[in-house]
Amino acid sequence: MNILTDPVFNDLAPLIYPATTKGFGRNFQATDLPPIDVILISHNHRDHVDEQSLKALINKAQNEGKSLPQLLVPVGDEDFFTGLGFTDVKAFEWHEEITLKSQSQQPITFCSTPADHRSGRHGYDSHKSLVMGWTISPKNRDEILYFAGDTARISDVRMQALALDIYQLYQRKKMLGEGALPKLINMEPGGPNYTRKDMQPTHQSAVDSIVSSFRLAIALNAVSMAHRGETPELAADKWLDKTATVFMHHNKYELGPDRFNENVFIYTRLLSYLQMNDEQLQQHLEKQQEKSKKWSLFHRRKDFIIDGVYELRQLAAQIWPEEDDQTRNNKIVAFLKAKIHFPLINEKLSSEDCFKFQLGEQSTIMPDTFFTDKHSTRKRKGAKEAVVVVDIDADINLS
Known part of the structure; x- marks a missing residue:
């Protein structure tokens, strides 16, 4: 089954999104895709729902003699999509499911999940439709995908609800052995990041996206304990071990203080701060x-990254309560290096790609953000010159 999420192939606003953005993947069009079976929509903003792109997908299916894609959309948006010409549009509230069969008759379950954002396409229609994420769970594969859509950092209550959605999907994976967990691939939006004062109500930062895996692992442990009692195989550290994060909303735009690949720079700075x-x-x-x-287009306050360091260390104390501070910090760094990925536009990833890096290795699924300093040392952009990203075996003083 071929699934698209929030497909956009066109230039949206040339005056706002500079040419740098368009230089990567701008020639990618609907005709480059295989036949599409399902399109998932998170919300109706124009940078996620583009009429020309959707009409191109309709034309593609008709020209190839294929059925039109089935659309799964938030409640309130169904009339818009049927008006474009789609004939099979289903609207969802949060936590509703549908199971569809692939061409090989393998069941795939889709579940709508909470998000915290705004909807509206014209200014006068704000909050007239829902916003959401989606989980995708192939019944006979050992993985669950979480597409967060576009969202601010979700509350602890909504994180618990997301964990319950995922746990229920996990329970149906009969092909997993007792105590075995599925791979969780979190497709998370990062940014716009600046200024946090202005973006926080609607967009989670890159740090929030990274922290999300730790929060979700703890929430999944809480849900599994409520269902099965204390089970070591389903502890938070086991859920985290089976999790990888794939960034969206990165290397797509330059907007205000957010530079091209801003999320990678923030990730690098987070690693630097973690060794302090x-x-x-x-x-x-x-x-x-x-x-x-105050609101400004010209500064990048990074105090939210430092807040993320403190939060990660607090969460790590819950995930690895028996470890000392230094060991926990090393484990945070090891996870961030191996399990956080920043794919290029048009880059193809498999679930195996997301988990091929072992703890202690650095993911290479990211843009080339290196530079050579005055000492001819190759470093990542965004890292302080005096700070070298810590090796997980290094001795760290965490006073």
Whole structure:
């Protein structure tokens, strides 16, 4: 079964999105795709629902003599899509499911999940339709995909609800042995990141996207304990081991202070901050807080990245309660290096690709963001010159 999420192939706003964005993948069109069976829609904003792209998919199916794709959309958007010419449109509230069969008759279950964003295409129709993410669970494969759509950081209550959706899908995977867990591939949006004061109500930061895997692992452990009691095989660290994050909303645009590949720069800075002790972090925090607290297109306050370090360490204490601070910090760094991916536009990934890097290795699924410094040392952009990203076996002072 071929599935598309929020397909957009066209230039949306040339004056807002610079040519840098269009230089990658701009020639990718509907005709380059195989026949599409299902299209998942997260919300109706124009950068996720583009009329020309959707009509191109209709024309493609008709020209090839294929059935039109089936659309799974938020409640409130069904009339819009039928008006474009789609004939099989189903609308969903949160936590509703549908199971469809692939061409090989293999069942795939789709479940709509919570998101925290806004809908509307014209300014006067805000919140007239729902916003959501989706989980995708092939019954006979050991994986569950979570497509978060576009969202602010979801609350703990909604994270718990998402975990319940995923846990119920896991329970139906009879092909897994007792205590075996499925691979969880989290497709997370990152940004726009700046300024957080303005973006926080509607868009999670790159740090939120990274932290999400840790929050979800803890929530899945809580759900499994409520259902089965304390089971070591379903502990939070086991769920986290089976999780990988694939970034969306990155290397797609330059908007305000967000540079091309801004999420990669933030990821790199997060790794740098993770090797600092509390005194060093406080110094960097004070420096960031000196930047304007008001709305501005010209500054990048990074205090939210430092907040992410503190949160990751708090979550790690719940996931690995028996470990000391230094060991937990090393495990955070190891996970971030091996399990966080930043694919290029048009880059094809398999589920195996998302899990092929072992702890202690660095994922190579990311843009080339290296530079050579004055000492001819190759470093990642976004990292402080005095800071070298820590090796997981290094000795770290975490006072």
